[in-house]
Amino acid sequence: MLDPRIYRAAFLPILFVLVLVGFSLRDQPRGVTTTLAPDAFDGDAAFASLDALAEAAPSRQPGSAGDQRVADRVRAGLRASGFEVSSRSFQAQTSVGERQVETVLGQRTGFSSRRILVVAQRDAIASPAKAQLSGTAALLELARVLGARTLDRTLVLASVSGGPEAAEQLARDPGGAVDAVIVLGDMAGTQTRQPLVVPWGSDAAVAPLELRRTVETAVATETAIRSRRARPAVEYARLSAPLTLGLQGPFIAHGLPAVLLSASGERTPAADQEVSAARMTVFGRAALRSLSALDGARDMPAPSAYVLIERKLLPEWPVRLLGAALLLPVLLAAVDGFARVRRRHEPVGRWLRWVGACALPFVLALLLTLVLKLTGLLSAAPPGPVAAGEIPRDGTALAALISVLVVIVLGWFALRPLVTRLSGTKGDPAAPGAAAAVLLVLCGIALVVWVVNPYTALLLIPALHLWLLAIAPEVRLHPFAALGLFLIGLLPPLLVAYAYARQFGLDPLELAWMGMLLVAGGSVNVFGALVWALLLGCAGAVLTIVLRNWSGGPDAEAHVTVRGPTSYAGPGSLGGTESALRR
Structure with a gap:
């Protein structure tokens, strides 16, 4: 056959x-930067807010009373910073079963209706999980800083609960055209795991390289830690079977440029992970530097599938x-x-x-x-x-x-x-x-x-x-x-x-x-x-x-039962038959 x-x-x-x-390989695009100093982000104040949130709600399973207490504090903090606040409630399939959860949104209107979306997850399965809550504390400090600024783009800050389904709901209806999404993960953990900027999606697409480089440059500038990218073989594996633990995945699947910024990388930090005010300061300022750069930059391209090979794409x-x-x-x-x-x-x-x-x-x-x-x-x-x-x-x-x-x-x-x-x-x-x-x-x-x-x-x-x-x-x-x-x-x-x-x-x-x-x-x-x-x-x-x-x-079962002499030449072997003559 x-x-x-x-x-x-x-x-x-x-x-x-x-x-x-070979000819399809092209140069990697650069990210955008800003001249605005991010010193306005007060890491000590954000760390104090983290302590207060963790003390008020040591247990924050999705839809629980502790989760709701944190949502109420986020709502009050966004209003105090001058943001227009709204909420969305829905039933979500979570890691502890089906729960009624809430997404708290704060919007600060800019000169353009196009949006920059900042997302932080406030719930946690275990406790006290302060490292997981640090993204929410950083979100509130960003609201205080950016609430007093004049913005080119509309800024939306979102506090979500419920894991991937909460991100899916927000990605499906972000409220308007979105230029970029930054998901705040572990912003204060003392342990570092690469990559610090996670670009993977839940389908065969990756965050645009311009957005990745923008956030990576901000992280390297503020933390002095260079975010290492995955090897080409790992990048290929992530595209061949697209999965991600970060909440940026559903946004990328819906065509929105999104990355996760987290000191713990893609994995969820341990419930007993130690946190520090110094880490909160440098990662919070990296987030603020990224937002300032994105606010004055050109529109980001949509996510796409690509593999980085040395200095080429x-x-x-x-x-x-x-x-x-x-x-x-x-x-x-x-x-x-x-x-x-x-x-x-x-x-x-x-x-x-x-x-x-x-x-x-x-x-x-x-x-x-x-x-x-x-x-x-x-x-x-x-x-x-x-x-x-x-x-x-x-x-x-x-x-x-x-x-x-x-x-x-x-x-x-x-x-x-x-x-x-x-x-x-x-x-x-x-x-x-x-x-x-x-x-x-x-x-x-x-x-x-x-x-x-x-x-x-x-x-x-x-x-x-x-x-x-x-x-x-x-x-x-x-x-x-x-x-x-x-x-x-x-x-x-x-x-x-x-x-x-x-x-x-x-x-x-x-x-x-x-x-x-x-x-x-x-x-x-x-x-x-x-x-x-x-x-x-x-x-x-x-x-x-x-x-x-x-x-x-x-063939092993086909046994030959009749044999002729080994020197025998049967009829037609020399071409003497009628059928042989026709050939």
């Missing part, structure tokens, strides 16, 4: 695409073009292989049903996760990833993970063979028709993923090429070599999972728990989860074919 000439010839366009990728379009060029050889080989198999009257339709049966265990695991959410057994599943330990792995969590694993195991070893028999799928998985069916489904999945996210498609392309060589009947590989190709094809997605585990500080069990919550909370939509379930089913089908070939395949 594999024609090596077609497969090799399809690699020729890749050379042309690589040249285009690689946009999305050459990555998409490269993905198409790398996908072309496997696609042509799969289509040609399907045509060859059909000319030999090998069945393919029944093997497509077999691939569906291989995906069935993973589809059932997805359905079980959704049922657990609907029945309330997974009551805390916010619409976004949460930090390690924010939703504890208690007995219910372990039971849910074990139940999903049991469904996958039983589905594969018990239900899959039964469904295969009931669907009338007979034959050996090592047959050419099975390989053709698996490759057709894999290519279809890769095309769909390529349309949605070319960075994710590039993760799948190595598996397509390697698994093609592992299961093609014409490629005679040693069983260990075929198994090695299968395992190497799994490496890119596993490396992305490892990168997220490092970035979020998760162990393997916490990573699995977060993945289950992402599906239950809707961060991974049902269509995307079904695509991944089908992809896992194809991986199981490839492994089945590889193991079946290991045992010898269908």
